[in-house]
Structures are given as C-alpha cells and as structure tokens.
Amino acid sequence: MSAAETEVVDLCRDLIRIDTSNFGDSSGPGERAAAEYVAAQLAEVGVESTILESERGRASVVARWGNQDSTRPGLVVHGHLDVVPAQAADWSVDPFAAEIVDDYVVGRGAVDMKDFDAIMLAVVRERQRSGRIPDRPILLVFTADEEAGGQLGAHWLVEHHPEWFEGCTEAIGEVGGFSTQVAGQRLYLIESGEKGIAWLRLKAAGTAGHGSMRNPDNAVTHLARALVNLGEHEWAAEPGPSMQLLLAKVRELTGTDGTPDELFEHFGPAARMIGSGLRNSTNATMIQGGYKHNVVPGEAVAYVDGRPLPGHHDGFVERVQQIAGDTVTVEPYHLDIPLEYAFEGDLVDAMTVSLLKHDPEAHVAPFLMSAGTDAKAWHKLGMTSYGFVPLRLPADLDFTALFHGVDERVPIDALRFGTRVFDEFLDLA
The missing domain is CATH 3.40.630.10 (Zn peptidases)
Structure with missing residues (x-):
C-alpha cells in the first residue's frame, strides 16, 4: 500500500x-x-x-x-x-x-x-x-x-x-x-456539465385581517397555490450532449431502449440525481408568512430552488412566473449559469x-x-x-x-x- x-x-x-x-x-x-x-x-x-x-x-x-x-x-x-x-x-x-x-x-x-x-x-x-x-x-x-x-x-x-x-x-x-x-x-x-442556479423568491400579497373571517384575498393561500403549480409542473425531458452520451451507454449496457426516464430507471436510487440532468427543475425549500394564529398576514414569501439546463437559463425566471401564476411575483436573488x-x-x-x-x-x-x-x-x-x-x-x-x-x-x-x-x-x- x-x-x-x-x-x-x-x-x-x-x-x-x-x-x-x-x-x-x-x-x-x-x-x-x-x-x-x-x-x-x-x-x-x-x-x-x-x-x-x-x-x-x-x-x-x-x-x-x-x-x-x-x-x-x-x-x-x-x-x-x-x-x-x-x-x-x-x-x-x-x-x-x-x-x-x-x-x-x-x-x-x-x-x-x-x-x-x-x-x-x-x-x-x-x-x-x-x-x-x-x-x-x-x-x-x-x-x-x-x-x-x-x-x-x-x-x-x-x-x-x-x-x-x-x-x-x-x-x-x-x-x-x-x-x-x-x-x-x-x-x-x-461530470461534463452542470445545471444553472436560479434561487427564487416568491411573494404573495393579500388583504390582512382577522383569522376568523372569510378572506378570499389570503396571501398564504395565493402562495400555496403557486407552489402547488410549480410542484406539479412536468418539465419536459430535454437531454443535452452529455446526457445523450450517457443514454447511449445505458442502451449499450442494458441492450434495451425506451424513453430517457425509462432508461434511467436502470440506475435505481441514483436516478434521483443522475436523472435530474434531463430537465429543468423547481423545488420549494422555505416558506415564511404570518406572525399570529388568528391574524391573516398581508404578505407571504416562499423560496424556490430552480435549476435550468444549459440553453434554458435565459427566460427561465419568466417561465417560472408563468407556471406559478399571477397571484405571486417571482424574483431571483441568486443566479448562476449552466455549463x-x-x-x-x-x-x-x-x-x-x-x-x-x-x-x-x-x-x-x-x-x-x-x-x-x-x-x-x-x-x-x-x-x-x-x-x-x-x-x-x-x-x-x-x-x-x-x-x-x-x-x-x-x-x-x-x-x-x-x-x-x-x-x-x-x-x-
């Protein structure tokens, strides 16, 4: 040794x-x-x-x-x-x-x-x-x-x-x-490349008031709806050059074909990270809102970890805004390029x-x-x-x-x- x-x-x-x-x-x-x-x-x-x-x-x-x-x-x-x-x-x-x-x-x-x-x-x-x-x-x-x-x-x-x-x-x-x-x-x-970083802040504004009263303009509800929209959005698989080579290797080793997601199932649990290179992604990571149990806040904020593929960085924030909907505003607080x-x-x-x-x-x-x-x-x-x-x-x-x-x-x-x-x-x- x-x-x-x-x-x-x-x-x-x-x-x-x-x-x-x-x-x-x-x-x-x-x-x-x-x-x-x-x-x-x-x-x-x-x-x-x-x-x-x-x-x-x-x-x-x-x-x-x-x-x-x-x-x-x-x-x-x-x-x-x-x-x-x-x-x-x-x-x-x-x-x-x-x-x-x-x-x-x-x-x-x-x-x-x-x-x-x-x-x-x-x-x-x-x-x-x-x-x-x-x-x-x-x-x-x-x-x-x-x-x-x-x-x-x-x-x-x-x-x-x-x-x-x-x-x-x-x-x-x-x-x-x-x-x-x-x-x-x-x-x-x-690793021959990496996704970009788009750490985003989502803000929802509403009408503050007593928690016991009907409130159709609830900032927390608006924010929750936007986060559900993002969480349920199916980003399309768009493998770039690196992932195309990896998919070809998987086909070679398995002797099978299929969709990119089907091929990546061969990686087992590792697919959670390796397969993430196939598509853009957004994950909610933090939520802030309210200060007392019986008070509807006038604002609620959430943070989303966005990761665009190479070639998808420009316009990514705008696309997230479209998916989240018009009840929130989406603003970046840290951006970095994909490679x-x-x-x-x-x-x-x-x-x-x-x-x-x-x-x-x-x-x-x-x-x-x-x-x-x-x-x-x-x-x-x-x-x-x-x-x-x-x-x-x-x-x-x-x-x-x-x-x-x-x-x-x-x-x-x-x-x-x-x-x-x-x-x-x-x-x-």
Whole structure:
C-alpha cells in the first residue's frame, strides 16, 4: 500500500473534525482552521501555499505545484473546505467526530467533499516526497463558501485574485468519477456539465385581517397555490450532449431502449440525481408568512430552488412566473449559469484511462450534474471544467443520497482507490 493510501483516511478524518459548517450568512465557524490545516500539510512536504480571506475567517488556500517552467497550460485541481450544516440529533454518530463504522469514514463532508480534499493532499504529499512532480503547471485550490454559491470563495478569488489563475485552461473538481451500477456492470460517471442556479423568491400579497373571517384575498393561500403549480409542473425531458452520451451507454449496457426516464430507471436510487440532468427543475425549500394564529398576514414569501439546463437559463425566471401564476411575483436573488463541455480531448482521455487502468472491466460515461460547483467561477476565466473524484463504490450503496444527507459516509476502500486513480491521472493529464 502506498503512502498516499495509508494516510488518506487520517487526512479525511482530520478535515471532517474541523467544523466548517456554512449556514449561508457567515454565522458559522468559517474555513480558516481547515485552511491552516491544509497549508500545514502542504508545507510539511515543501509546497508553499497562500491563505486568502474574503472576510474574516472565510479562507481559501491556493498553491502552485508541478512544473511551473513548462510551456503547457495550467490545470486547476480544486476542492471546497466548507460543508452544509448537520443536525446532530438526526445522526447515528457525531457528525464531526469522523468515526469509522463498518469500514466507512462517517461525518459531515465525507462525500461533499473532504474526501477529495484528503485525496489531493495525500497524493500531492507522496509525490512531493518522492520527487514525482507533474510535468505541467498545477494550481491546487481549496475554496471557501462553495455550499452557499461561492461568492466568498471561488467567485471572490476570480474577481480579486485572477493572477493566481493565469495560464490555467482546465480544471477538475467535484462531482464525478464515482461508480454506479447499470445491469450489473460498474459505470463511472464523469461530470461534463452542470445545471444553472436560479434561487427564487416568491411573494404573495393579500388583504390582512382577522383569522376568523372569510378572506378570499389570503396571501398564504395565493402562495400555496403557486407552489402547488410549480410542484406539479412536468418539465419536459430535454437531454443535452452529455446526457445523450450517457443514454447511449445505458442502451449499450442494458441492450434495451425506451424513453430517457425509462432508461434511467436502470440506475435505481441514483436516478434521483443522475436523472435530474434531463430537465429543468423547481423545488420549494422555505416558506415564511404570518406572525399570529388568528391574524391573516398581508404578505407571504416562499423560496424556490430552480435549476435550468444549459440553453434554458435565459427566460427561465419568466417561465417560472408563468407556471406559478399571477397571484405571486417571482424574483431571483441568486443566479448562476449552466455549463456543459465536450466529452473529448486529452484531459477526458486522462480521466478515462486512469479509471480503467485500476478497474479494467468497468465503463466510463459523462453526465450533467443537477447541482452547481466552483466550476462556474473558473468558467469566467475561460476554463474547461470536469467533475472527477474517483471512487469505486459498493453496488448496494445509495451514494447520491449521502450528499447533504444524514450519516454521510465514504468507504475507506473508495478513498484508497481514489488515491491510486488520482495519482495515475497526474501522470497522464
């Protein structure tokens, strides 16, 4: 077992134990402690890094590595340090204790995404010690604030410190490279695009009054009707290039055909995330209204997480307004673009070959991710980005449910597999 495989588990556990919960309003602990840990791990093997703060405690780490004298374009390898909050009472173990249970590391961030932070550190440390420096410029980036859209992390770095990214044309990060099962065969999914973000605020106005009286102009009722309209709306399946390639792979592996939704049933529970790349989506996530049991409020507000496909970003808010109806107003409070890149070229070949070398009977295909990543920030600088966190997973693990889920966990074997594949990738990239 390599040094990277030996220490990746401890690195992952150390990172999980550093609480970097991101509540979206800078009320959490921030990423500074985790950033200092990362910087220390890099410094121990002679890799200099810089910690950059967008606000007090909201810290990202950047470090140049690899052959900086090479004429080849630079590659950004990135992971984020923040995690979504965890309700400890819901978990079977302390979400920040990083316990090992049944050969899994359990804790908030084990999947999203301190697993890859640890893989990055383990492989860089081993290669640095042995003098196996990649033959192209590498920029290691560990960002703040990804879980709240990256405005204090990746987007802030691009706006305020673009000099760090000069010469970089490609990037790899979350979410992709993990295995799933189709017709009893292992299929690794590489993210080659992601849906846009349209976080929306819906406001309903009505006539305030006593709760005991008839009130046909009730703001809460208006809002509820709009949310039902959105919740029941059937967005059409419109697979783009990445999902068309994935559908073709499913047909190949299963020997069957059918509608996109029928084909994605072969992924089992994983279809909840993978199949979300087929269509636009809207999900109500928060409701606010009223202040006393017997008072009808004059206004009610709801928040909706909208995710448009590539090519559907323009006009998406207007379409949501049409579906919601004229009893509410729909306004965006955070928008970001969808992305999609061709599944071809040397970087894609390097990811594919490195996976198949360590799992030769498997298959590889692209997919469009339902959520957003820091790739949206790198896109502003003209970079092509892919999701590549190589994990070989047990066939019975409902992996996609672990993102932001209770008892989030990653198999120890998958962490070690990831170090082997990522090390191989760095020789090929």
